[in-house]
Amino acid sequence: MIVVLFGPPAAGKGTQAARIKLTYGIAHLSTGDMLRAAIAQGSETGLKAKAIMDEGKLVPDDVVLGIIAERIVAPDCSKGFVLDGFPRTVNQAKALDLLLSGKERSIGHVVVMEVNEAELVKRVENRASEARKKGDPVRPDDDPETFKKRLAVYKAETTPILPYYESQGKIRRVDGMKPIDEVTAQIDAILSGGKARKSWLPKWLTG
Ligand code: AMP
16 A cells, blocks of 8 residues: 655644554655754765755655655565655655555545645644743744745645646545544545544554
């Protein structure tokens, strides 16, 4: 199962992808997390990416494509994976299809999480204040001005992917404004082909 979780920044993709990983036993691939890990390690990729990310812009396609190409051949991706924050440009989407077709694999569903802009701004403010309360560092790109830039980049560079996947008949939309568990239930209904379970917890936990 290969799933693309698509949506604006702070739509809740990370939360839902973590649940999909647990429920379906597939890998969770977040290019944002991978880039932040590269920054923390001080690797060459991290050094290249940091300034761009802090400004709310997109890291060059070849950098993220290199990371993804390496990651999807890891053993934990053999059953499938959920992509969170990738692809973010039409070029990335096309390159991903090429990469997968070379391995006789393909994307199953593109799940679009729809959340309005006012709610996204509220969520990112909450995320920053929760981090402050816990004494954790606040993501530099969660600063209000940078967040506005990330939203603008999403609209200009990422949403043009939608017609591409639309033409492949892969788009499934969910109401991302609903409470977290309800969003999970909507996604589960799509991924399980209508046989949605009552709980997002994996079968081995709920019996
Ligand atoms: P995220 O954690 O998904 O919000 O990503 C944080 C930042 O990492 C983005 O604002 C970009 O600067 C960079 N990034 C993550 N994924 C990609 C991608 N697929 N293409 C380009 N840049 C990315």
